[in-house]
């Protein structure tokens with residue numbers, strides 16, 4: 311075996327140090343300041359470095375990775391975090407920051423019965439401990455709200471900065487613009503590190519444990535096309551790749567682990583968490599993305615480019631079950647992803663506008679209609695439904711007015727009789743199926759925004775990645791959205807998945823003993 315270079319216990323980060331949101335419109339991390347910077351060193355340090363050695367490699371700098379990294383370090387391990395982008399934070403830094411899940415385990419099972427009960431129970435049971443942990447290290451954390459027992463908020467950018475600084479002050483190494491390419495295993499198929507590509511070339515990092523936290527595969531065209539929709543190219547990347555960056559969430563955790571025999575989750579691959587966003591905007595969207603994210607789909611009538619309803623706006627394809635608050639919006643967004651151009655128009659009236667379109671999403675009273683209009687998306691407003699439909703036909707991507715009217719007339723007739731549930735495509739929740747009759751009427755054209763995929767790696771309650779025979783793969787852990795089937799079609803939170811499994815895997819990875827089979831790279835992957 312070649313001699314191991316010693317891991318750099320100082321700081322190895324480069325371009326994000328100087329307020330590096332440059333090039334990304336309204337970059338989520340514009341809070342990074344050069345005042346907090348330590349000397350950028352990576353380019354020099356990486357020159358000629360072919361091999362490094364550490365205890366734990368964490369792959370990905372979002373909540374799943376940063377929580378794992380700090381926990382592993384505090385448990386006594388030397389840790390290197392690899393981040394593909396030029397700054398850490400991932401989707402986490404773009405998020406609204408609510409680290410939540412449902413109030414009870416029963417509720418989780420009711421909402422997502424096809425989800426993985428081990429993962430769901432672990433998240434539910436561990437979350438209170440994680441809030442205490444964040445408090446104990448003085449990480450910024452807001453109070454719970456809305457009667458939710460499992461809901462605390464992080465300020466995403468400040469939280470990311472705090473976690474990175476604390477990690478670096480403790481001697482941790484963060485390598486940005488250094489994507490992991492694949493996992494390294496020895497002849498006994500134990501994970502013994504990663505191959506990464508730094509700015510100066512390939513880097514082999516040998517380690518006792520690897521935590522995969524690469525944020526899922528929302529930006530992987532092949533996987534999304536195979537599993538979710540053939541309209542991948544029409545989806546907004548409502549995640550770390552927002553702002554025209556090259557795709558970041560390309561399934562590297564999933565692909566590298568399955569390459570060495572990892573099992574994938576038994577469900578969730580056809581689903582994702584997302585929101586409808588402006589269709590084909592002519593101006594760049596600015597952070598926060600929530601200003602452009604629709605939340606009132608369940609109260610609207612959603613029509614595709616043919617002017618027809620295509621799914622139950624209140625529950626998607628799940629009929630007859632009462633789901634958690636806001637579930638319908640995530641579901642109609644998923645169904646829209648499968649429509650032509652991943653596009654649909656939401657149509658609503660003034661009653662819905664006041665009660666739901668400008669409020670009730672828990673994110674402040676942002677009026678989405680002008681937000682869509684101001685970035686050049688197609689919008690319409692009129693005092694009659696006929697005038698509204700005529701305007702929609704004149705949109706650049708015109709929707710036939712007569713079809714819109716046929717759909718709205720059929721819907722309103724059924725809704726007035728309290729029979730929306732009996733429509734050919736039902737609208738099952740009566741409270742969200744009022745007739746649209748109070749002018750003015752509104753319509754906006756939206757496109758599905760994919761935030762995070764649901765399918766992923768199969769893990770046990772310790773966060774160990776399981777092989778296809780069901781046993782843990784030595785030295786391999788997963789955290790955050792790389793873990794599969796916590797959410798299954800219905801959405802039960804995502805930050806919670808990174809917070810809890812980061813908390814769990816960090817300590818377990820730190821305890822990982824040296825590989826029994828030694829450090830020689832095995833035949834499967836000889837990098």
Ligand SMILES: Cc1cc2nc3c(=O)[nH]c(=O)nc-3n(C[C@H](O)[C@H](O)[C@H](O)COP(=O)(O)OP(=O)(O)OC[C@H]3O[C@@H](n4cnc5c(N)ncnc54)[C@H](O)[C@@H]3O)c2cc1C
Pocket residue numbers: 369370371372373374375392393394395398399400401402403404405406407408409410488489490491523524525526548549550558559560562563598599600761762789790791792803804805806808
């Ligand atoms: C507008 C918005 C609001 C949201 N609000 C909420 C909310 O309130 N509550 C909630 O629960 N969820 C919310 N979400 C979703 C949530 O933010 C994400 O699902 C969550 O942050 C994912 O965390 P993660 O650590 O798994 O992945 P990420 O935070 O995406 O981090 C993954 C990181 O891995 C890096 N990476 C990828 N491949 C590699 C590689 N090969 N090598 C090295 N690094 C790699 C990526 O660049 C990225 O930085 C929101 C999302 C958005 C966009």
